[in-house]
Amino acid sequence: MPDLTRNxxxxxxxxxxxxxxxxxxxLRVKLGIDPTTADIHLxxxxxxxxxxxxxxxxxxxxxxxGDFTARxxxxxxxxxxxxxxxxxxxxxxxxxxxxxxxxxxxxxRTEVRRNSEWLRMEPEALLGLLAQTxxxxxxxxxxxxxRLGAGRPVAALELLYPLLQGYDSVAVEADVELGGTxxxxxxxxxxxxQVAYGQPPQSILTMPILVGTDGFQKMSKSLGNYVGxxxxxxxxxxxxxxxxxxxxxxxxxxxxxxxxxxxxxxEAKRELARRLVDRFHGAGAGEGAERHFNRVFVQHAVPDExxxxxxxxxxxxxxxxxxxxxxxxxxxxxxxxxxxxxxxxGGVKLDGxxxxxxxxxxxxxxxxxxxxxxxxxxxxxxxxxAS
RNA sequence: GGGGGAGUGUCCGAGUGGUUAAAGGAGACGGGCUGUAAACCCGUUGGCUCUGCCUACGCAGGUUCGAAUCCUGCCUCCCCCA
Numbered sequence: 001m002p003d004l005t006r007n008x009x010x011x012x013x014x015x016x017x018x019x020x021x022x023x024x025x026x027l028r029v030k031l032g033i034d035p036t037t038a039d040i041h042l043x044x045x046x047x048x049x050x051x052x053x054x055x056x057x058x059x060x061x062x063x064x065x066g067d068f069t070a071r072x073x074x075x076x077x078x079x080x081x082x083x084x085x086x087x088x089x090x091x092x093x094x095x096x097x098x099x100x101x102x103x104x105x106x107x108x109r110t111e112v113r114r115n116s117e118w119l120r121m122e123p124e125a126l127l128g129l130l131a132q133t134x135x136x137x138x139x140x141x142x143x144x145x146x147r148l149g150a151g152r153p154v155a156a157l158e159l160l161y162p163l164l165q166g167y168d169s170v171a172v173e174a175d176v177e178l179g180g181t182x183x184x185x186x187x188x189x190x191x192x193x194q195v196a197y198g199q200p201p202q203s204i205l206t207m208p209i210l211v212g213t214d215g216f217q218k219m220s221k222s223l224g225n226y227v228g229x230x231x232x233x234x235x236x237x238x239x240x241x242x243x244x245x246x247x248x249x250x251x252x253x254x255x256x257x258x259x260x261x262x263x264x265x266x267e268a269k270r271e272l273a274r275r276l277v278d279r280f281h282g283a284g285a286g287e288g289a290e291r292h293f294n295r296v297f298v299q300h301a302v303p304d305e306x307x308x309x310x311x312x313x314x315x316x317x318x319x320x321x322x323x324x325x326x327x328x329x330x331x332x333x334x335x336x337x338x339x340x341x342x343x344x345x346g347g348v349k350l351d352g353x354x355x356x357x358x359x360x361x362x363x364x365x366x367x368x369x370x371x372x373x374x375x376x377x378x379x380x381x382x383x384x385x386a387s
Numbered sequence: 388g389g390g391g392g393a394g395u396g397u398c399c400g401a402g403u404g405g406u407u408a409a410a411g412g413a414g415a416c417g418g419g420c421u422g423u424a425a426a427c428c429c430g431u432u433g434g435c436u437c438u439g440c441c442u443a444c445g446c447a448g449g450u451u452c453g454a455a456u457c458c459u460g461c462c463u464c465c466c467c468c469a
Contacts, residue, residue, distance in 0.1 A: 152465085153464075153465070214425095215425070223414095224414085224415085238423070241422090241423060241424065242423075242424065242425085243424080243425085244424070244425040244426085245422095245424070245425065246425080247425090264422075265422075265424085266422040266424080267422090269422085269424075270422095293423070294423095296423075297423030298422085298423065300423090323436095334416095335433085335434065335435085336434085336435075337433080337434060337435070337437085338416085338431095338432080338434095340437080341416090341417080341431060341432075342416080342417065342431090344417095344431085345416090345417045345418065345430070345431065346417075346418065347416080347417040347418070347431095348417095360437095374416095374417090375416075375417065375418095376417095376423070377423080
């Protein structure tokens with residue numbers, strides 16, 4: 001039997017999980033994810049992967065989509081309150097989260113619940129929940145202490161978060177709850193809440209937080225250093241190749257459960273990227289993404305498939321002349337001032353040839369069927385159906 | 388309820404009447420180097436019909452030849468006391 005605590009940071013209380021696993025009953029293993037951003041990223045998958053290990057051992061996974069708690073805001077690891085997503089955003093995200101989670105979990109052995117089911121409770125019931133703890137206990141967590149010490153705000157709503165998450169455990173009768181190390185307080189808090197509601201307390205298991213593609217900050221959507229599980233294969237491959245070598249060991253260990261293979265780092269990183277792309281896009285996808293990568297980044301050539309841009313609409317002032325800044329601005333979602341700068345800096349190419357620094361317009365014949373490139377990795381095929 | 392403080396560009400953060408589209412840093416972007424790495428070096432970083440024009444320092448007014456900087460009101464936030 002595989003070691004379910006592999007890679008885990010905390011498994012508490014000491015020895016409890018082993019006892020539970022020794023029992024004859026499948027465990028109910030809980031994970032809550034708040035749908036605060038559009039996509040699940042690789043950082044989330046570290047815990048999801050661990051969940052799937054429990055699943056493979058025959059345990060039941062209870063995946064909680066925190067559509068209610070997303071409106072409260074998890075203070076874990078936060079140095080400031082952040083604006084909460086709107087109800088619409090949460091709903092949209094919630095709808096796609098479980099699909100994304102099923103890229104890793106076995107649908108058959110997963111119970112998906114939304115916590116608005118039970119957290120939309122009567123005021124009476126809420127008071128009952130609030131009665132289970134003290135302000136001192138809620139404030140003792142490190143992130144609050146830091147904020148209070150620094151004179152930063154702590155929203156009253158955030159204070160309630162652990163109570164609500166703990167109540168989730170009551171609602172689903174969790175035996176074990178997983179989370180990142182930043183969740184330790186919330187997870188432990190859930191134990192007390194369960195006891196208060198007459199349930200045996202869950203044990204908790206925390207997993208390391210995956211570092212982002214920048215190699216030093218935690219992976220997070222808002223920091224832009226993430227790899228989303230729904231990212232296109234080429235995008236995913238490219239982002240994975242951009243991680244610093246030093247981060248590779250962690251990626252291998254936490255995402256693949258493996259050691260970095262011996263050999264050149266470049267090959268090891270390619271291997272990592274291929275395997276992860278395969279995981280989320282199906283076998284063979286990694287190789288395809290790698291071919292694209294070689295073409296664009298190694299050979300500095302044009303990729304096989306490029307989106308097309310209709311240039312007819314950008315023919316400006318003088319007949320037949322296309323305003324390049326406008327064209328670039330529209331094609332690459334940038335302002336035309338920005339586009340001018342890019343041209344000036346030699347960052348714009350046509351069929352691989354840099355556009356002269358002072359060239360701002362070209363006849364349309366000089367553009368049709370050519371490839372417009374900005375920087376190293378953004379391409380558009382120019383077409384003109386109108387002519 | 389009383390007192391004090393703060394709101395500046397993507398973020399952090401200087402700037403207290405005049406070459407201030409606003410120091411500095413981070414991030415991002417472009418170029419170089421490279422294993423598309425990372426680190427490092429150089430450059431750019433409000434918008435536009437771009438040798439000029441427009442918009443910008445919480446919001447709305449006002450004073451002034453001239454305001455992010457002064458005044459008034461409003462909004463938001465933080466701290467301390469009660």
